[in-house]
Amino acid sequence: MPLENHERARLLLHRSLIEGISPEDRHWLDAHVGQCAECARYADLSARAVRALDWFAIELDPAAALRVENVVRTRAEEMRSAESLAKSLWIGTGVAILLTFTGSAVTWRILASLASQWNLPSRVWQIGFAAFWLLPSLLLALLPLFRRRLLGEHSDSKGHAT
Amino acid sequence: MVAVVTAFSCVAEPESQFIARALRRRDSEFIGRMVSRYHYRLLRYLVYWTSRREQAEDLVQETWLRVLEHAGQYNGRLRFEPWLFSIARNLAIDHLRKQQTATARHRMCREDEAGVDLPAPDFESPFLAAARSEDAKRVAAALGALEPIYREALLLRFQEEMSLAEIAQVAGAPISTVSSRIHRGLSMLQTSLGGGADAT
Numbered sequence: 049m050p051l052e053n054h055e056r057a058r059l060l061l062h063r064s065l066i067e068g069i070s071p072e073d074r075h076w077l078d079a080h081v082g083q084c085a086e087c088a089r090y091a092d093l094s095a096r097a098v099r100a101l102d103w104f105a106i107e108l109d110p111a112a113a114l115r116v117e118n119v120v121r122t123r124a125e126e127m128r129s130a131e132s133l134a135k136s137l138w139i140g141t142g143v144a145i146l147l148t149f150t151g152s153a154v155t156w157r158i159l160a161s162l163a164s165q166w167n168l169p170s171r172v173w174q175i176g177f178a179a180f181w182l183l184p185s186l187l188l189a190l191l192p193l194f195r196r197r198l199l200g201e202h203s204d205s206k207g208h209a210t
Numbered sequence: 211m212v213a214v215v216t217a218f219s220c221v222a223e224p225e226s227q228f229i230a231r232a233l234r235r236r237d238s239e240f241i242g243r244m245v246s247r248y249h250y251r252l253l254r255y256l257v258y259w260t261s262r263r264e265q266a267e268d269l270v271q272e273t274w275l276r277v278l279e280h281a282g283q284y285n286g287r288l289r290f291e292p293w294l295f296s297i298a299r300n301l302a303i304d305h306l307r308k309q310q311t312a313t314a315r316h317r318m319c320r321e322d323e324a325g326v327d328l329p330a331p332d333f334e335s336p337f338l339a340a341a342r343s344e345d346a347k348r349v350a351a352a353l354g355a356l357e358p359i360y361r362e363a364l365l366l367r368f369q370e371e372m373s374l375a376e377i378a379q380v381a382g383a384p385i386s387t388v389s390s391r392i393h394r395g396l397s398m399l400q401t402s403l404g405g406g407a408d409a410t
Contacts, residue, residue, distance in 0.1 A: 066367060066392045067374050090400075097399035098368050100349040106254050112267050117245045120274040121238040127278060128236035 053080060057087045061094050155180065230286030245274055252298055258361045259302035261354065269305060273298040292376040299380055352402030360395035367392050
């Protein structure tokens with residue numbers, strides 16, 4: 049029997065295990081292995097090598113498996129609650145921005161209509177509008193500047209009291 | 211063959227999409243069941259990579275935590291297993307790299323200090339521990355001697371029964387490379403089983 053036939057048979061044997069072979073190749077391989085003792089032994093050895101992998105069954109430690117499961121579950125719950133909090137914050141921010149724009153538009157119209165009723169110059173009510181929106185923010189921003197002074201006076205009054 | 215693949219895809223698709231949705235929802239009940247379902251397979255895969263049981267157990271947990279972190283990346287179009295195993299693989303490789311760096315650094319320090327080399331790590335190979343017969347011991351020795359990439363290829367093909375394309379996805383290597391790794395690993399196992407010159 050030509051050497052190439054044995055080589056082809058061994059190649060096909062491995063290929064049949066790894067990725068599968070065509071029906072024609074299978075037919076040729078079966079015929080060859082049927083009449084070649086050496087290749088039949090090689091085929092048996094290939095099958096045994098694959099079966100041998102099943103001999104290494106790893107013993108499971110149920111306690112370790114449960115521990116992993118609990119850690120992963122807890123982490124999933126933490127992530128879900130953190131994500132739902134983040135989602136609420138995003139929704140809150142979106143609603144606040146929407147209300148700011150809507151509120152500004154409504155206030156602008158109201159002030160414009162009042163100004164036309166009272167014959168006020170447009171610059172006056174527009175400054176009033178800007179002050180209405182900016183003053184609370186400005187006061188909050190300025191508060192830290194006077195914080196020490198306010199606290200100092202407070203502690204002084206405390207000191208006098210004691 | 212094509213019909214079988216198509217039928218399998220049809221069956222596998224809803225499950226993988228269900229898994230993707232559950233992961234994105236952080237459904238702890240379902241994720242807990244998944245951890246339990248894949249525990250043995252993941253542990254076995256990581257033992258094949260690290261050759262150390264304790265490290266493999268730690269890596270199983272890290273794998274699931276990484277799955278939770280990257281849940282958004284799994285869209286459910288492909289099977290879940292290759293994605294899961296590729297995460298485990300990346301962690302195992304990172305772990306082995308860190309271990310090698312630490313060992314090399316430790317060895318250099320010891321050599322600088324006393325000129326003495328470190329002893330071999332004191333642990334029993336999990337393959338040898340599982341081997342019950344003489345034949346199994348021979349195969350265990352061969353498996354232990356194989357590089358992890360060959361062990362991985364054998365495990366994914368013959369025990370996880372993944373297709374070459376799926377193994378390539380896990381290993382991040384071309385299909386031809388995966389095929390030659392399996393071929394090489396198989397040849398080495400055959401040799402250890404007494405094939406000798408015949409098997410190679």
